[in-house]
Amino acid sequence: MKVLVIGSGGREHSLVWKIAQSPLVSKIFCAPGNPGISELAECVDIAADQTGRLCKFAVKENIDLTVVGPEAPLVDGIVDTFNKYKLKVFGPDKKAAILEDSKVFSKCLLKKHGIPTADFKCIDDYQYARSYILSREAPIVVKADGLSKGKGVFVCKTTDEALHAIDSIMKDKVFGSAGNQVVIEECLIGEEISLLAFTDGRNIVAMESSQDHKTVFDGDKGPNTGGMGAYSPVPIMTSELYLRIERDILVPTVHAMNREGRPYKGVIYIGLMITSSGPMVLEFNVRFGDPEAQVILSRMKSDIVPIMLATISGELDKVDLEWFPEASVCVVIASGGYPGSYDKGKGITGLDLLNDQDGISVFHAGTKSVDGKIVTNGGRVLNVVACGEDIEAAQKKVYEAVSKISFDGAHYRRDIASKAIT
Numbered sequence: 001m002k003v004l005v006i007g008s009g010g011r012e013h014s015l016v017w018k019i020a021q022s023p024l025v026s027k028i029f030c031a032p033g034n035p036g037i038s039e040l041a042e043c044v045d046i047a048a049d050q051t052g053r054l055c056k057f058a059v060k061e062n063i064d065l066t067v068v069g070p071e072a073p074l075v076d077g078i079v080d081t082f083n084k085y086k087l088k089v090f091g092p093d094k095k096a097a098i099l100e101d102s103k104v105f106s107k108c109l110l111k112k113h114g115i116p117t118a119d120f121k122c123i124d125d126y127q128y129a130r131s132y133i134l135s136r137e138a139p140i141v142v143k144a145d146g147l148s149k150g151k152g153v154f155v156c157k158t159t160d161e162a163l164h165a166i167d168s169i170m171k172d173k174v175f176g177s178a179g180n181q182v183v184i185e186e187c188l189i190g191e192e193i194s195l196l197a198f199t200d201g202r203n204i205v206a207m208e209s210s211q212d213h214k215t216v217f218d219g220d221k222g223p224n225t226g227g228m229g230a231y232s233p234v235p236i237m238t239s240e241l242y243l244r245i246e247r248d249i250l251v252p253t254v255h256a257m258n259r260e261g262r263p264y265k266g267v268i269y270i271g272l273m274i275t276s277s278g279p280m281v282l283e284f285n286v287r288f289g290d291p292e293a294q295v296i297l298s299r300m301k302s303d304i305v306p307i308m309l310a311t312i313s314g315e316l317d318k319v320d321l322e323w324f325p326e327a328s329v330c331v332v333i334a335s336g337g338y339p340g341s342y343d344k345g346k347g348i349t350g351l352d353l354l355n356d357q358d359g360i361s362v363f364h365a366g367t368k369s370v371d372g373k374i375v376t377n378g379g380r381v382l383n384v385v386a387c388g389e390d391i392e393a394a395q396k397k398v399y400e401a402v403s404k405i406s407f408d409g410a411h412y413r414r415d416i417a418s419k420a421i422t
């Protein structure tokens with residue numbers, strides 16, 4: 001089989017790495033890819049949002065399966081376009097991808113179908129949003145409706161902060177039309193878990209649990225990022241809790257999408273807060289998380305390709321999904337200044353020291369090859385992943401590996417997965 005993976009981050013590198021292990025696959029292309037990916041796949045110089053060119057490429061190369069990594073092309077309807085050309089493509093269509101594209105849609109869906117989530121109000125008027133906030137008590141959470149690259153959510157400790165958030169979203173339009181509406185919701189307290197599942201719209205096959213670390217500094221301090229690290233499995237995810245999430249959230253959501261005439265096929269990612277009154281939905285994503293994919297895929301024992309094919313054909317009831325019992329920890333090494341502004345083009349050393357090290361993978365995110373040398377080219381630069389007997393062992397191993405890599409200004413969190421140990 002020939003496979004095309006769309007995207008260029010650490011998530012896509014781990015997808016390519018996993019797909020490359022499939023005996024069904026003879027050739028992998030990645031558009032646009034990155035220098036790490038180019039060791040496993042042929043990188044094609046087409047951006048992830050150039051649907052027309054990607055589709056032409058897939059037709060010309062007789063691609064048997066296309067896997068879409070990021071959310072933006074899914075929300076733009078890349079799956080609909082590929083389907084028109086009878087190309088097999090993994091991911092939800094535009095109608096179903098609204099689950100991530102609009103927080104207003106997803107909150108209304110949850111409410112309508114009685115699925116647990118924070119109490120909320122959707123507002124499209126600036127003045128009304130202000131007076132609503134003034135009528136509520138802090139802490140309070142303000143969310144831009146649309147895609148905002150993980151920066152559109154403000155967890156506000158004070159009313160003033162919330163009013164500022166409304167100003168940036170609705171008046172200054174820092175997220176453009178993604179801020180035409182806001183969701184203002186109750187602030188939940190608890191531990192966060194990401195639960196991802198394959199679904200063909202009828203059958204649901206859940207993956208192992210994972211936890212992301214959103215903020216830039218240790219101890220969950222500082223501004224939010226695209227994700228500074230992750231681990232899997234999450235100890236608080238007992239089988240009892242999983243069954244409750246499956247019964248009260250996962251199954252009802254997939255069925256709700258069917259009833260709305262938006263059947264969902266692909267990976268559904270549920271961001272959950274485990275509160276004292278049970279699990280509640282924070283948000284949905286319509287694809288693998290980044291860096292959750294990196295830890296989940298390194299623990300996946302089964303070949304992922306038949307599972308993706310079964311998701312597309314509606315035959316997920318016929319496949320098995322097996323896992324390695326080892327734990328996995330991923331640490332993101334970022335450019336100095338990230339998530340604010342940062343320089344690019346810093347030479348990276350130490351990558352060769354980690355080649356072929358047992359149980360260690362280095363997935364590239366923001367890197368570039370210049371005259372055969374790897375240099376930094378983004379905010380999140382590298383993802384180092386280690387597997388070990390338990391979280392503690394994996395954490396020790398990952399930080400030993402991370403310490404071998406350096407570039408000017410490099411920074412990373414030192415406490416990834418510590419929560420799962422103490």
Ligand SMILES: Nc1ncnc2c1ncn2[C@@H]1O[C@H](COP(=O)(O)OP(=O)(O)O)[C@@H](O)[C@H]1O
Binds near residue numbers: 118155214
């Ligand atoms: N209702 C809430 N109560 C407390 N924290 C929240 C709430 N909603 C979101 N958050 C925090 O904000 C983060 C980002 O929110 P999320 O809804 O996942 O949006 P996005 O990933 O699109 O930025 C969450 O991971 C969580 O830490």
Ligand SMILES: [Mg+2]
Binds near residue numbers: 271283
């Ligand atoms: Mg999120």
